[in-house]
Amino acid sequence: MEGERDREASAERPDAAVVEFLTDDLGDGDTPPVTSLSGVEINRLGDRLRESDISSSDLELLQRVRAEHFALLVDVQSEIQERLPDVVQTSRLKTVQTIVEKLRREPKMDLSRMQDIAGIRIVEDMNRAEQDVLASDILDAVGGGRLVDRRKNPRFGYRAVHLTVRRGQRSVEIQIRTSMQDQWAQIVERLGDTWGRQIRYGKGPSDSGRLILGNSKVTRLGLWELVQQVAAVVDAWEIEVVERLGEVPKEGEMDSVLVSRQAIDNVLGVIAQALEHSDRL
Amino acid sequence: MRYFLLIYNQKTGEVQTEEFPRSAGRLALDRRFELEDEYQNDPAIEVVLLGAASRDDLLKTHARYFKTPRELVAHAV
Numbered sequence: 503m504e505g506e507r508d509r510e511a512s513a514e515r516p517d518a519a520v521v522e523f524l525t526d527d528l529g530d531g532d533t534p535p536v537t538s539l540s541g542v543e544i545n546r547l548g549d550r551l552r553e554s555d556i557s558s559s560d561l562e563l564l565q566r567v568r569a570e571h572f573a574l575l576v577d578v579q580s581e582i583q584e585r586l587p588d589v590v591q592t593s594r595l596k597t598v599q600t601i602v603e604k605l606r607r608e609p610k611m612d613l614s615r616m617q618d619i620a621g622i623r624i625v626e627d628m629n630r631a632e633q634d635v636l637a638s639d640i641l642d643a644v645g646g647g648r649l650v651d652r653r654k655n656p657r658f659g660y661r662a663v664h665l666t667v668r669r670g671q672r673s674v675e676i677q678i679r680t681s682m683q684d685q686w687a688q689i690v691e692r693l694g695d696t697w698g699r700q701i702r703y704g705k706g707p708s709d710s711g712r713l714i715l716g717n718s719k720v721t722r723l724g725l726w727e728l729v730q731q732v733a734a735v736v737d738a739w740e741i742e743v744v745e746r747l748g749e750v751p752k753e754g755e756m757d758s759v760l761v762s763r764q765a766i767d768n769v770l771g772v773i774a775q776a777l778e779h780s781d782r783l
Numbered sequence: 784m785r786y787f788l789l790i791y792n793q794k795t796g797e798v799q800t801e802e803f804p805r806s807a808g809r810l811a812l813d814r815r816f817e818l819e820d821e822y823q824n825d826p827a828i829e830v831v832l833l834g835a836a837s838r839d840d841l842l843k844t845h846a847r848y849f850k851t852p853r854e855l856v857a858h859a860v
Contacts, residue, residue, distance in 0.1 A: 583836075692847045773856050
């Protein structure tokens with residue numbers, strides 16, 4: 503299996519656009535030519551990053567890998583903008599720390615197969631049926647890719663539609679979120695800055711029994727449980743809305759949509775109250 | 784499209800921003816690598832390079848860097 507993996511990885515070389523980007527003259531006129539890494543070299547680098555502290559030579563190699571992904575990111579973002587100019591999109595490149603953390607969290611992952619070194623996030627005020635249409639339009643714009651529906655298979659409350667566009671050794675992960683899915687994810691990501699990124703991966707907050715700053719009743723764990731409730735009620739509301747699309751509501755049917763929406767506001771209201779006197783948790 | 788280089792303090796929520804035009808993508812990336820090197824011993828500092836059409840788009844897709852948890856929740860209510 504190892505040999506197959508290596509052969510597959512070696513067969514893919516950088517395209518001309520990547521080399522052009524990597525050798526881009528920044529004004530000093532002396533930028534040296536750059537040779538891209540093979541899949542085997544990238545995977546060996548990943549193994550070293552997983553197992554030991556990062557050396558300066560490995561950091562240099564990782565920056566080259568990241569730069570190659572950045573070049574693809576520029577291309578894919580342009581393709582989306584050209585075909586779908588009204589879509590709000592932001593690109594980002596994973597940090598060194600989060601790449602290393604992911605390698606250590608997932609010991610079997612090859613660095614050359616890590617799909618989210620480069621990412622694009624798209625957030626629209628839309629329902630789930632519109633989210634499906636947008637995902638399909640984006641796949642058309644970028645010439646195809648793999649779709650993962652994290653609404654059906656959420657990760658610890660996180661819901662979105664993800665597309666993976668792979669070209670040669672490089673991938674871009676496109677996250678497509680409704681406004682509500684995004685608002686929930688942003689709250690979790692922000693909490694993770696203080697409570698630790700592990701909350702994104704199903705583990706509770708660090709120091710979970712500690713009271714929220716400025717609040718004598720609510721602990722981090724208590725607040726975290728409320729945030730989890732928000733994910734569940736948002737899911738119920740989004741499903742409810744789509745199921746009612748295009749139908750003439752019968753008596754009482756719209757009530758269930760409103761009840762679902764009210765449930766979201768109720769839980770968020772409790773969280774807002776808990777945070778009333780705290781910006782820093 | 785523009786590039787926004789953020790130096791974000793996860794503990795305090797403070798953020799500094801540098802902007803680059805679309806044509807200076809490689810320059811923005813090199814500046815990011817330089818800043819990552821500068822802050823490598825400070826785990827609270829996250830250096831991020833984001834590409835977006837405008838600052839408003841950035842606020843829409845990456846509100847976490849610009850709002851407190853309380854503000855994020857208040858916005859969602």
